[in-house]
Amino acid sequence: MDTTSHRGRIWVLTDKSGKLIEDIDTDQIFHNAFLHITELAEMGQYALGNLEGWKDFPKKAKPGDLIVAGRNFGAGSSRQQAVDCFIALKAGAILAPSYSSIYFRNAVNSGFPILRCGELDSLTAGRKLESGDEVEVDFLSGKGFNLTKNNAFSVEPMSAVQRDIYHKENLFAFGRSFGRGT
Amino acid sequence: MGKPVIEKIIQAHTADEVAPGKIVWMDLDIRSARDFGGPNVVKNYEREYAGLPLADTTKTFFTFDLCAPACTLKYADNQQVCRDFARKNGVEVYDVDSGIGTHVLMEEGLARANGTVVGTDSHMNILGALGAFGQGMGDVDITFAFRSGRTWFEVPDSVKVVLKGTFKKPTSAKDLTLYLLKVLGTKKIALRSAEFSGPAVAGLSLAGRLTLCSMVTEMAGIIGFIPECGAEARKEIEGYTKTPYSPFSSDGDAGYAETVEIDVQGLSPQVAAPPSPTNVKPAVELRGTKIDSGFIGSCTNGRFEDFAEAARLLKGRKVKKGNMLKIVPATRRVYEELLAKGVLQDLFEAGAIVINPGCGGCAEGHVGLTGKGEVQISTGNRNFAGKQGKGQTYLAGPAVVAASCILGHIAGPEDL
Numbered sequence: 001m002d003t004t005s006h007r008g009r010i011w012v013l014t015d016k017s018g019k020l021i022e023d024i025d026t027d028q029i030f031h032n033a034f035l036h037i038t039e040l041a042e043m044g045q046y047a048l049g050n051l052e053g054w055k056d057f058p059k060k061a062k063p064g065d066l067i068v069a070g071r072n073f074g075a076g077s078s079r080q081q082a083v084d085c086f087i088a089l090k091a092g093a094i095l096a097p098s099y100s101s102i103y104f105r106n107a108v109n110s111g112f113p114i115l116r117c118g119e120l121d122s123l124t125a126g127r128k129l130e131s132g133d134e135v136e137v138d139f140l141s142g143k144g145f146n147l148t149k150n151n152a153f154s155v156e157p158m159s160a161v162q163r164d165i166y167h168k169e170n171l172f173a174f175g176r177s178f179g180r181g182t
Numbered sequence: 183m184g185k186p187v188i189e190k191i192i193q194a195h196t197a198d199e200v201a202p203g204k205i206v207w208m209d210l211d212i213r214s215a216r217d218f219g220g221p222n223v224v225k226n227y228e229r230e231y232a233g234l235p236l237a238d239t240t241k242t243f244f245t246f247d248l249c250a251p252a253c254t255l256k257y258a259d260n261q262q263v264c265r266d267f268a269r270k271n272g273v274e275v276y277d278v279d280s281g282i283g284t285h286v287l288m289e290e291g292l293a294r295a296n297g298t299v300v301g302t303d304s305h306m307n308i309l310g311a312l313g314a315f316g317q318g319m320g321d322v323d324i325t326f327a328f329r330s331g332r333t334w335f336e337v338p339d340s341v342k343v344v345l346k347g348t349f350k351k352p353t354s355a356k357d358l359t360l361y362l363l364k365v366l367g368t369k370k371i372a373l374r375s376a377e378f379s380g381p382a383v384a385g386l387s388l389a390g391r392l393t394l395c396s397m398v399t400e401m402a403g404i405i406g407f408i409p410e411c412g413a414e415a416r417k418e419i420e421g422y423t424k425t426p427y428s429p430f431s432s433d434g435d436a437g438y439a440e441t442v443e444i445d446v447q448g449l450s451p452q453v454a455a456p457p458s459p460t461n462v463k464p465a466v467e468l469r470g471t472k473i474d475s476g477f478i479g480s481c482t483n484g485r486f487e488d489f490a491e492a493a494r495l496l497k498g499r500k501v502k503k504g505n506m507l508k509i510v511p512a513t514r515r516v517y518e519e520l521l522a523k524g525v526l527q528d529l530f531e532a533g534a535i536v537i538n539p540g541c542g543g544c545a546e547g548h549v550g551l552t553g554k555g556e557v558q559i560s561t562g563n564r565n566f567a568g569k570q571g572k573g574q575t576y577l578a579g580p581a582v583v584a585a586s587c588i589l590g591h592i593a594g595p596e597d598l
Binding site: 022023025027028031032035036037038050052071072075076077078079080083098100101102105106109110159160161170171172175 | 218
């Protein structure tokens with residue numbers, strides 16, 4: 001991937017009260033009833049299929065959309081499908097204050113842009129970031145901009161390993177590039 | 183400055199400098215995949231590394247525990263995909279007769295103190311109970327590990343969790359674990375390595391150590407260690423490895439990001455109410471909540487002593503008419519011991535359903551699901567909405583589950 005930034009429409013995963021949903025676990029992202037699926041193309045339809053209020057997400061999502069979630073996103077199981085379902089929908093990136101360790105690694109290893117952003121709770125509470133907004137995020141500088149609301153925010157830039165894996169496309173290609181797992 | 187346990191284990195597996203926040207390349211002693219994740223690993227491997235050998239077949243394993251034996255065609259196909267790959271590559275399979283992979287790797291002496299063990303199970307960090315660095319990973323990671331024997335890892339911060347005071351039976355390691363979930367939540371040790379200490383954990387049996395370390399996952403921690411180890415647990419671990427147990431201990435001047443003190447003096451039985459493992463209350467506050475079904479098993483509470491504790495209460499009593507209690511030993515070895523010592527007989531006569539070893543109620547499929555409106559009390563580790571069906575799941579220790587199934591509502595042994 002040559003691009004180091006992404007621009008797209010954003011989905012802010014909030015509950016009925018408008019608060020960012022925290023601790024969204026992998027069963028809410030990709031339910032264990034579908035763990036037997038190994039084809040990427042079949043996975044998109046189940047994304048967020050068990051998250052109250054967001055079960056119709058795969059129908060609403062368009063390629064390039066970004067997803068914003070609350071802290072500890074991707075808690076629970078090690079299933080790669082919980083990342084792959086967003087890749088299948090061609091999502092542009094995920095932003096959250098924090099992630100489960102396994103989920104974060106899975107996204108990094110798949111070359112899917114996953115970024116930490118400590119400002120999301122306050123941006124969401126202050127209605128400075130809402131579903132439907134057009135935002136642009138630079139993965140390397142960490143600069144974010146909401147074009148709809150005309151305000152800037154910042155995310156943690158990708159680490160060196162994350163950047164390198166992202167540039168090579170995934171962990172496999174990255175490993176090959178310097179003789180590991182070739 | 184000295185190092186905490188996690189940094190010592192990582193340092194023994196890398197030439198890179200180890201310090202919190204640093205990303206290192208780490209050698210992996212054991213790499214494994216289950217019947218979930220495993221077929222994806224095979225698929226990735228054949229796409230990325232077709233015709234190329236595994237880094238070391240003697241360190242690579244498949245463990246089937248999720249849907250054992252397969253109850254859907256998809257799982258049957260997926261398990262066969264793994265078996266075919268394993269046969270072709272000379273890899274050992276712990277098949278559907280074996281039990282939960284993490285427990286099997288422990289019993290086979292493959293997961294050992296100070297070792298690094300990865301697999302497609304988010305509760306792989308349960309192996310912290312043995313002083314091993316276990317870590318659950320996705321199928322891309324595991325594929326890479328099969329081929330290279332290594333992975334990258336960001337060295338986590340360490341946090342010291344000092345437990346003050348002790349508690350008595352029937353309060354168990356599970357009650358302690360649930361209480362710690364209540365206090366620590368999903369933030370306090372998130373993305374950190376925790377070292378638990380104090381009299382409440384120093385003397386825990388191996389089963390109790392496994393219970394606590396398994397649910398570090400639900401606390402969002404990387405792993406939990408219990409550096410002090412009582413004689414009973416030590417003996418059991420050495421029985422599996424056939425070598426003296428000598429786990430790393432942290433240096434006196436080791437750097438911790440934080441030290442947390444928690445008072446557990448006189449702790450009473452605890453229950454996690456839906457919809458999360460951190461929604462914990464004293465069991466007495468939930469006493470009387472009607473239940474339909476119970477489950478004893480899982481990597482958290484699937485050892486011999488967990489069932490023996492349930493059988494102690496169920497012997498000579500019956501599961502309440504209209505309720506059901508599912509029993510799933512963690513492994514074939516546990517099952518064998520339960521059989522030999524008559525525990526299964528007691529459970530059977532009390533009306534329990536005795537099922538073959540595996541992940542049981544935590545996985546969709548193996549022992550059935552909960553229907554809408556059904557209330558289940560389980561010794562498992564997760565009660566997120568929809569995880570085990572449309573019903574509601576309460577989490578508790580074996581004694582509370584057994585007492586609740588006898589009475590048909592949430593209860594403690596003192597209510598019998």
